[in-house]
Amino acid sequence: MKKSYKYIFGPVPSRRLGKSLGVSPIPQKTCNYSCVYCQIGRTTHFTNTREDFFPRNEILDEIKDAVEQLDFDYVTFVGEGEPTLSKSLGWLIIETKKLTDKPVAVITNGALLYDPQVRNELLTADVILPTLDATTQELFKKINRPKKELDIEKIIKGFQDFREKYTGQIWMEVMVVDGLNDSEEDIAAIKKVLDRIKCERVYVNVPIRPPAEKWVKIPTKERVIEICKILNAENIDSYEETEGFHIDKDKDLKEQILKTTLRHPLRESQILSMLDLPEDEILQLLHEMEANGVIRKKIYNEKTFWVRTKQKE
Numbered sequence: 001m002k003k004s005y006k007y008i009f010g011p012v013p014s015r016r017l018g019k020s021l022g023v024s025p026i027p028q029k030t031c032n033y034s035c036v037y038c039q040i041g042r043t044t045h046f047t048n049t050r051e052d053f054f055p056r057n058e059i060l061d062e063i064k065d066a067v068e069q070l071d072f073d074y075v076t077f078v079g080e081g082e083p084t085l086s087k088s089l090g091w092l093i094i095e096t097k098k099l100t101d102k103p104v105a106v107i108t109n110g111a112l113l114y115d116p117q118v119r120n121e122l123l124t125a126d127v128i129l130p131t132l133d134a135t136t137q138e139l140f141k142k143i144n145r146p147k148k149e150l151d152i153e154k155i156i157k158g159f160q161d162f163r164e165k166y167t168g169q170i171w172m173e174v175m176v177v178d179g180l181n182d183s184e185e186d187i188a189a190i191k192k193v194l195d196r197i198k199c200e201r202v203y204v205n206v207p208i209r210p211p212a213e214k215w216v217k218i219p220t221k222e223r224v225i226e227i228c229k230i231l232n233a234e235n236i237d238s239y240e241e242t243e244g245f246h247i248d249k250d251k252d253l254k255e256q257i258l259k260t261t262l263r264h265p266l267r268e269s270q271i272l273s274m275l276d277l278p279e280d281e282i283l284q285l286l287h288e289m290e291a292n293g294v295i296r297k298k299i300y301n302e303k304t305f306w307v308r309t310k311q312k313e
């Protein structure tokens, strides 16, 4: 059986990053936002203070092992929360680049880019994938529900300052929620900011997996297409749901389902289609895990998902 890691996951398939080797340098659901659409639920460790949550050498040892053993396209710093909250992120990026020629990406909400130290640390990454869902403080508070000291104007200024020095790629994601940030006015304001940041790519996403708040709705397909045109963006809603889950036949299936549901809910039909096992057997396993109280069923957007109930490895 293949080795299990504490900080590394995947490589998982990603349309944007190919085979993405994930590194999570923060504990489960540590974030400075508590977005209404978050697929891992409301933020439980709500903080804007950077820390070394784990010994950085322990994380690096796993990266070293994984880059030697596994086949991947990107090393991606991401987390079940916000990876820039790890105080050692910059050091980890530099050390990772000494270990592999493959590019390093960081998936972030971008909030801490107002901090010159964080901007400097991210300069060494090859691709940054931040998020921008609002341009006014009122809407920012409604959709991203940030720590109260966070100010959207300062964050946008941080994006611009970062862009001035950064020679890598910025692939911005805009998450659109029906009736919340999808109006003509809100999208036009986002477009203005995106033009200033000069991102190499823009992706529009929608909450395709069960969100933190039940009332969150996906805009119509027509509206998403219009928004993509306005923002000159690619629509990722059609493929994101199939991303991020890879079954490794050499690893324990239960453990893989548990690990993946820590990062996002899993659509039942996706699990069934990916496994070369009789449907009854897979459903029985899922129901056993449900009976043990570690996962539970959730219907969202007329689809059945399995979500994590307990946070244990």
Ligand code: SF4
Pocket (backbone or CB within 6 Å): 031, 032, 033, 034, 035, 037, 038, 039, 040, 043, 080, 081, 082, 109
């Ligand atoms: S979607 Fe990202 S930024 Fe928003 S609460 Fe979840 S982990 Fe934090």
